[in-house]
Amino acid sequence: MPQFAANLSMLYPELDFLDRFDAAAKDGFKAVEYLFPYAFAKEDIVARLKHNGLQQVLFNGPPGNWEGGERGLACLPGRDAEFREGIAKAIDYAVALDCPRIHIMAGLVPADLQRDAVRPVYLDNLRWAAEEAAKAGRDVLIEPINTRDIPGFFLNRQDDAHDIVEAIGAPNLKVQMDLYHCQIVEGDVAMKIRKYLPTGRVGHLQIAGVPERHEPDIGEQNYGYLFDVIDEVSRQSGWQGWVGCEYRPKRGAEPGGTSAGLGWLRALQQQRA
Numbered sequence: 001m002p003q004f005a006a007n008l009s010m011l012y013p014e015l016d017f018l019d020r021f022d023a024a025a026k027d028g029f030k031a032v033e034y035l036f037p038y039a040f041a042k043e044d045i046v047a048r049l050k051h052n053g054l055q056q057v058l059f060n061g062p063p064g065n066w067e068g069g070e071r072g073l074a075c076l077p078g079r080d081a082e083f084r085e086g087i088a089k090a091i092d093y094a095v096a097l098d099c100p101r102i103h104i105m106a107g108l109v110p111a112d113l114q115r116d117a118v119r120p121v122y123l124d125n126l127r128w129a130a131e132e133a134a135k136a137g138r139d140v141l142i143e144p145i146n147t148r149d150i151p152g153f154f155l156n157r158q159d160d161a162h163d164i165v166e167a168i169g170a171p172n173l174k175v176q177m178d179l180y181h182c183q184i185v186e187g188d189v190a191m192k193i194r195k196y197l198p199t200g201r202v203g204h205l206q207i208a209g210v211p212e213r214h215e216p217d218i219g220e221q222n223y224g225y226l227f228d229v230i231d232e233v234s235r236q237s238g239w240q241g242w243v244g245c246e247y248r249p250k251r252g253a254e255p256g257g258t259s260a261g262l263g264w265l266r267a268l269q270q271q272r273a
């Protein structure tokens, strides 16, 4: 059975961030991921991880001005100093939290530039980040994201992400394959899992129901089938990664709503017991 991590940026929205660690552990999760740890002291997060016996498996590098609409700095010309400063901070947190991977968001293509014009900036920044992360023994991930959720996002397709990873050729640079984004942008998700997991270039998976981004048992995508495919490909190829539950619970911030919505996970655990 795939190993699932709770995404604490989206799950348990009724709780303060640090209290979400306790809630995830209570629901049986062994690992967590989230967008950004930087508003919190490393020591406070480490204490929650330790107290709950949780592994930190992923978080994002600083994205630039998030409130102002920025979604990463990696493809933005003229922002390399800020990008590098952010990556240094992310690596510092990753070491403290014992987190093996950092997601670097690509960013939005600037309105006055063509996508191809920022590609060299993106590649240069990723090359540098992968080198820095390698010195600290961490992986760097890039994620194709659909343009309905983030209009103008630079990286949208799995094939493009894999081409970039291959072009850079750093063993610690990998793809974060979010099956929700993949279904919205390109579909044929099972075949893409079969194609890409055995390459060794996929560092992490994420899931959510399509199209509302609720629980995986709500929507057009048959996750029971996809979990079988992940299991089968993992057995054949030796892929061993985490699957992040990055969805907005249908019951929103209603107290207990996230736990109530985990019926899909409890059913899966029972089936596979």
Ligand SMILES: O=C(O)C(=O)CO
Binding pocket: 035, 060, 103, 105, 143, 145, 178, 246
């Ligand atoms: O929006 C997403 O899917 C992300 O994972 C952002 O990090």
